[in-house]
Amino acid sequence: MLKAIQRILMLLLVVLGLLFLGYQAFLYSLVREKLPTGTTIAQVDVGGMSREQAGAALTEHYLAPVTLHHLEEQVELNPQDVGFNMDVEAMLDQAEAARGDVPFWEGFVEYLLKRSFDSTSIQLMAGYDQNALRAQLENVASFLDKPATAPQLRLGAGASYEPGQTGYVTDVEASLPAAEMALYQPELADRQVDLVIQMQEAAELNMDVLETQIAQVMANDGQGLLDSVFVMDLQTGEELGINSTDAISGLSILKIAIFIETYRVLDGKPNEYVQGLLYDTAVKSSNFAANLLLHEIAGEANTYLGAQLLTESMHRLGLVNTFLAIPYDANAVATRPSTYTTPANSVVDLIFEPDTARQTTAEDIGTLLSMLYYCSKGGGALLAVYPGEITPQDCQDIIDLMVLNDEGNLIRFGVPESVRVSHKHGWDEVTHGDAGIVFSPGADFVMVEYLHYPGGDFLLHDYSFPILRQFAQLTYNYFNFEDPYTENVDDRAVREAAAREAEAAAAAEEAASEDGTDVVGEDGAATEGETAVTPTPAP
DSSP, rough: OHHHHHHHHHHHHHHHHHHHHHHHHHHHHHHTTSOOOTTEEETEETTTTOOOHHHHHHHHHOOOOOEEEEEEEEEOGGGGGGTTTEHHHHHHHHHHHHHHHOHHHHHHHHHHHHHHHSOOOOOOEOOOOOOOOOOHHHHHHHHHHHHHOOOOOOSSSSSOOOOOOOOEEOOOHHHHHHHHHTTTOOOGGGGGEEEEEEEEOOOOOHHHHHHHHHHHHHHOOTTOOOOEEEEEEEETHHHEETTTSSSOGGGGGGOOOOOOOHHHHHSOEEEEEEHHHHHHHHHSHHHHHHHHHHHHHHHOOHHHHHHHHHHHHHTTOOOOTTTSSSOOOOOOTSSSSSSOOOGGGSSSOOOOOOOOOEEEEOOOOOOOOHHHHHHHHOHHHHHSSSSSSSSSSHHHHHHHHHOOOSOOSSSGGHHHHHHEEEEEEEEEEEEEEEEEEESSSOOOEEEEEEEEEOSOOOHHHHHHHHHHHHHHHHHHHHHHHOOOOOOHHHHHHHHHHHHHHHHHHHHHHHHHHHHTOOOOOOOOOOOOOOOOOOOOHHH
């Protein structure tokens, strides 16, 4: 009886097994045309999938966004935006070709075991546009980067110094390999990219910052004009030059050279007569007095010889772009040169259209002022080139003389009233400038500044002066960033003009009351070189 039951059970199991195998064979017949178990295309398991299903699976994996990590921020990158494309049909063709004609029973066994005796792996066939990927990374960087900032020197009311700030920027080139690799990864966990971020230290205040901000003033207010600027830190010797080696009109700024040369040729201190000429030239910018000083330089009543000797002295000092060929308010004469050829005016295109009779460069004038400063301290080129001919006290006297100049208020209005400025201004119809030594709390420095109106007929002071004053304020604040000058330079000009007018009116009223005459108002504005002496003929 027991054996009969065992035979029945065994038969039942065989029948059930055959029914199972039959059912599985039926199911296998339904999927026989699908890709074999163990088939992978581009690392994606497509076994048992139809061609259409496998193509969809590949697209789902490889067109999924790549996540870019920028510090704490995340940005999704669409592969299609960087030209990523797969040759899906070619990969499927390779997979089907690799399957070949598998016998039914062999394929059925693989189906039952859920694995292939001969697995098939097809490599990814895809590409992308590297330039497009770079552009996408640059776009992300433009939104999320925070570059370190340079210090800022603020102008006008509330002017202040703002230190630079630390920052960070994306290294796009260094990030490209990781981004490219992520495009070729099918799994979401591998489609993550940590962008390479470079931390940046805050820039320190330097003359590049000053140059940039002077350029910003020109961009905002000086359109149509050209600037020439030279700044020297008299403690360190560091220089800033903007078009500072280009030939420019000498103007009355060349009178600085006349002061120095006059003191050099004098035997002892200037007498009362020469002191008067020096004062009128420095404070009133008198061309008449300047030409009489050329007589002193020449040792005779000959302005042209004085101009020649002045020029030779400047060249001896290394200021080869500086000359005075024709005295102020004079005409060329046949027996004297009407101009000089210099390195600065020998270039093809002269941007500042300099006066052919009187020329210099901002760098030459700035260097001359630095020589004057160092001479007053007992050193420098003036004492080296002319030992025994000029003394530190002479140089200090010249500096003190130019401090008295309260006309042509360009540099002066860009610094606090308490700061000494030893300067000489100058202008003609199309070029305005000022040059001086500023004795500021933070540092003593030289500043030379010009504005030129190329191709113009007349440069208005109302246009040029505020710009030049802003240059001076920026430069002062560069050297005194911890205690900047904050007054608006235009307000300063209006305030001082009103004070000067009130002072002049009071003086006129007092004078009128003394002689009993009526007071008649007049324009007291100074003009550049308003008087002149007729030069003596050249021998």
